[in-house]
Amino acid sequence: MSVNRLxxxxxxxxxxxxxxALSACGSDPEPSGSSSPGGxxxxxxxxxxxxxxxxxxxxxxxxxxxxxxxxxxNEKCADVTVNYNPTGSGAGIKQFNANQxxxxxxxxxxxxxxxxxxxxxxxxxxxxxxxxxxGPVAIAYNVDGLDKLILDGPTAxxxxxxxxxxxxxxxxxxxxPGVTLPSAPIAVFFRSDxxxxxxxxxxxxxxxxxxxxTGEPAKKWTGTGAGxxxxxxxxxxxxxxxxxxxxxxxxYAVDNKLGVAQIDTGAGAVELSAESAxxxxxxxxxxxxxxxxxxxxxxxxxxxxxxxxxxxxxxxACTKGLPAEKTALVKSFLSYFASADGQSSLTDLKxxxxxxxxxxxxxAAIQAIS
Amino acid sequence: xxxxxxxxxxxxxxxxxxxxxxxxxxVGHLGDRLFAGLARGSGGLVVAIVAFVGVFLLALAIPALxxxxxxxxxxxxxxxxxxxxxxxxxxxxxxxxxxxxxxMVIAVPIAVGVALFTTYYSPKRLAAPVSxxxxxxxxxxxxxxxxxxxxxxxxxxxxxxxxxxxALGWIPLFEKPATDNLGVVxxxxxxxxxxxxxxxxxxxxxxxxxxxxxxREGALALGATRWEMIRMAVLPYGRSGVVSASMLGLxxxxxxxxxxxxILSVPNGNDPWNSSIFAGGETFASKIxxxxxxFDSPEKTGAYIAAGLVLFVVTFLVNSAxxxxxxxxxxxxxxxxxxxxxxxxxxxTEGATP
Numbered sequence: 001m002s003v004n005r006l007x008x009x010x011x012x013x014x015x016x017x018x019x020x021a022l023s024a025c026g027s028d029p030e031p032s033g034s035s036s037p038g039g040x041x042x043x044x045x046x047x048x049x050x051x052x053x054x055x056x057x058x059x060x061x062x063x064x065x066x067x068x069x070x071x072x073x074n075e076k077c078a079d080v081t082v083n084y085n086p087t088g089s090g091a092g093i094k095q096f097n098a099n100q101x102x103x104x105x106x107x108x109x110x111x112x113x114x115x116x117x118x119x120x121x122x123x124x125x126x127x128x129x130x131x132x133x134x135g136p137v138a139i140a141y142n143v144d145g146l147d148k149l150i151l152d153g154p155t156a157x158x159x160x161x162x163x164x165x166x167x168x169x170x171x172x173x174x175x176x177p178g179v180t181l182p183s184a185p186i187a188v189f190f191r192s193d194x195x196x197x198x199x200x201x202x203x204x205x206x207x208x209x210x211x212x213x214t215g216e217p218a219k220k221w222t223g224t225g226a227g228x229x230x231x232x233x234x235x236x237x238x239x240x241x242x243x244x245x246x247x248x249x250x251x252y253a254v255d256n257k258l259g260v261a262q263i264d265t266g267a268g269a270v271e272l273s274a275e276s277a278x279x280x281x282x283x284x285x286x287x288x289x290x291x292x293x294x295x296x297x298x299x300x301x302x303x304x305x306x307x308x309x310x311x312x313x314x315x316x317a318c319t320k321g322l323p324a325e326k327t328a329l330v331k332s333f334l335s336y337f338a339s340a341d342g343q344s345s346l347t348d349l350k351x352x353x354x355x356x357x358x359x360x361x362x363x364a365a366i367q368a369i370s
Numbered sequence: 371x372x373x374x375x376x377x378x379x380x381x382x383x384x385x386x387x388x389x390x391x392x393x394x395x396x397v398g399h400l401g402d403r404l405f406a407g408l409a410r411g412s413g414g415l416v417v418a419i420v421a422f423v424g425v426f427l428l429a430l431a432i433p434a435l436x437x438x439x440x441x442x443x444x445x446x447x448x449x450x451x452x453x454x455x456x457x458x459x460x461x462x463x464x465x466x467x468x469x470x471x472x473x474m475v476i477a478v479p480i481a482v483g484v485a486l487f488t489t490y491y492s493p494k495r496l497a498a499p500v501s502x503x504x505x506x507x508x509x510x511x512x513x514x515x516x517x518x519x520x521x522x523x524x525x526x527x528x529x530x531x532x533x534x535x536x537a538l539g540w541i542p543l544f545e546k547p548a549t550d551n552l553g554v555v556x557x558x559x560x561x562x563x564x565x566x567x568x569x570x571x572x573x574x575x576x577x578x579x580x581x582x583x584x585x586r587e588g589a590l591a592l593g594a595t596r597w598e599m600i601r602m603a604v605l606p607y608g609r610s611g612v613v614s615a616s617m618l619g620l621x622x623x624x625x626x627x628x629x630x631x632x633i634l635s636v637p638n639g640n641d642p643w644n645s646s647i648f649a650g651g652e653t654f655a656s657k658i659x660x661x662x663x664x665f666d667s668p669e670k671t672g673a674y675i676a677a678g679l680v681l682f683v684v685t686f687l688v689n690s691a692x693x694x695x696x697x698x699x700x701x702x703x704x705x706x707x708x709x710x711x712x713x714x715x716x717x718x719t720e721g722a723t724p
Contacts, residue, residue: 087663222638222639224640227650237551241551
């Protein structure tokens with residue numbers, strides 16, 4: 001009796017789940033079909049929703065982006081659970097190479113020794129760096145009455161190196177004619193934890209600073225200032241300290257209502273926006289070979305309208321060698337991430353979507369995963 | 371009396387059990403052995419856990435320390451990992467110690483004051499709510515203290531810091547910082563003081579409340595005012611308890627991680643050493659927590675573990691000091707209870723001894 005009843009309940013449950021799944025999948029071809037007639041319609045956006053759990057770990061810089069994409073993805077594929085643990089790029093790669101997670105998120109492409117370890121993890125197949133999220137880094141400041149601030153590479157480098165100490169220094173005044181600058185000392189805040197944001201920002205200062213930046217770009221800050229923990233810490237520090245400045249992910253600057261400096265790359269002052277950041281990525285050169293899409297960003301770019309301080313988060317995945325069901329999951333999720341649909345949801349979160357050309361390449365690399 | 375009866379016949383428990391009026395329930399060698407084994411096991415387990423932590427710290431720290439190209443104890447550079455690992459704990463040690471000491475200087479007098487107030491000054495109706503409020507402080511998670519400290523409390527403290535700095539700025543310890551940065555050691559110390567307040571208050575309160583009535587009434591009978599009674603009877607009696615309470619608080623202050631991490635701003639490696647409490651800094655615990663996400667090589671991990679080892683040793687020493695002080699002053703918490711039970715006679719001899 002009871003077994004029969006259980007069976008009956010079970011069948012009903014399974015049937016209703018099936019209906020739910022069908023209806024969930026049935027609704028999706030319309031939006032994806034209309035919004036992206038190109039490459040992505042062949043991928044996850046189609047009917048092929050796998051089932052299972054996908055675990056990923058890594059960069060905290062893309063935390064908000066990937067969480068948004070996961071929730072969007074789950075609207076299409078409700079049977080896939082994607083867990084992303086934002087523990088930091090180093091930890092993510094470590095976990096990926098130790099076979100603990102299915103893909104990793106990282107602020108920088110795999111270094112040679114990491115790539116070797118990754119190849120071992122992927123059963124002898126190379127891992128691929130897929131640029132997925134563009135996170136613009138804002139130079140955020142808090143100065144009373146200063147609504148607009150223009151900086152160029154050398155001036156920014158001098159401020160963060162500590163050679164320019166006051167706001168009314170002639171270098172800053174020259175770039176901001178007609179603006180009253182306070183004579184107060186500049187309180188610089190930096191990330192006290194090791195961070196890809198620091199590394200990318202230091203790379204910018206080294207490339208565009210005209211020799212004013214003396215440190216070697218690294219995850220650890222080598223410039224001046226006071227350190228605060230994580231992006232929230234530096235943003236809070238600037239917010240609560242008058243006449244202060246920091247570098248922080250764009251979203252933190254906006255959320256904390258901090259001023260964001262415009263960057264003069266030599267082709268006029270550029271305001272930070274999704275387009276201007278995307279332009280900088282389009283100007284980047286490929287650093288990897290074959291299907292590896294690691295990029296070499298040109299921080300000193302003089303391209304008109306390009307905002308040069310950006311951070312690219314890569315998803316690192318095996319090209320081959322994962323179990324079939326994991327491969328399907330990774331492909332399905334990353335395809336959606338790289339689709340026009342997935343990318344367009346990032347703009348509201350103050351990330352920049354991948355430029356179309358890069359996006360197509362990333363999508364092709366994901367389709368090549370087997 | 372009764373206790374000698376109970377422990378007297380270990381050799382013939384079954385014969386004795388039904389006979390005498392004192393039925394202590396089933397007694398036997400098995401229970402004895404079991405309980406003794408459990409107790410010994412528990413004791414041994416604690417020692418083993420501490421030893422394991424110590425061994426773990428040592429095992430990971432030693433290789434990193436062997437590679438260190440800088441004086442571990444006297445350098446303030448912190449560049450572990452890489453080809454030329456150089457790291458030293460001088461700055462960490464200083465900030466950890468100075469922040470804990472300031473926290474103690476603020477918290478202990480207040481805690482003693484609150485404890486005396488709730489035991490001897492306040493009306494009964496008020497004592498309980500005040501005690502509960504203080505105890506509640508212990509239940510607040512440290513991350514809340516951190517956020518509260520930096521977002522709400524630090525701006526309030528800013529004028530105090532400015533005032534102190536302009537009055538005492540000629541002492542290097544109180545040197546005024548160049549910027550209006552809020553995340554300074556002093557702010558962290560004050561928040562730490564609030565965090566250790568409940569521990570110190572609760573233990574002090576218990577000790578003060580147990581001052582023998584005879585001591586107190588003796589003092590009052592000799593014409594002492596209430597303050598003199600507290601000074602002559604309560605404080606000497608409770609001294610060891612207050613000391614051990616302070617040591618527990620100090621242990622917490624030394625090891626506090628998240629609150630300090632959120633509040634303190636970290637000095638950059640290029641600036642010269644700044645001993646001012648109105649500048650930023652890093653403690654052992656906050657440094658380790660801040661960098662835990664990027665332990666990408668065993669050497670680097672080892673360096674942080676080595677710092678953790680120093681904190682472990684310091685905390686161990688502090689706790690040992692507390693034990694020694696408590697042991698030397700006798701079991702302060704137990705005497706009064708005995709007195710109360712045994713009555714006036716014992717109390718009189720107690721009163722005669724000091």
